[in-house]
Amino acid sequence: MAMLLARNPILTAFLCFSSLITAMIHFNVFEDTADTQPLNRIDLILQVAFVVLSIGKVIVVGGH
Known part of the structure; x- marks a missing residue:
């Protein structure tokens, strides 16, 4: 949430x-992506979404 609201580029x-x-920590905790636990899948989807959103936000903020 903080990442979406932040306007400061730093x-x-x-x-x-x-x-x-935190994405790296995900792979330290859940070592195998073939694990079918729901928590593993939910966390992986959230981590990928946060990385994509944050990189997009940096591009948008850095472009101004």
Whole structure:
């Protein structure tokens, strides 16, 4: 939520970097993507969505 509301480019870049770190943590906790636990799938979808949204937000904020 903070990433979508932030207008400061430095804060937005920091939040983008932190979303990449949390995606890395996902693969440390859930080591196999073939795991069929619902929590694994939900977390993976959320992590990918956060990374894509944050990179898009950095591009939008950095372009101004």
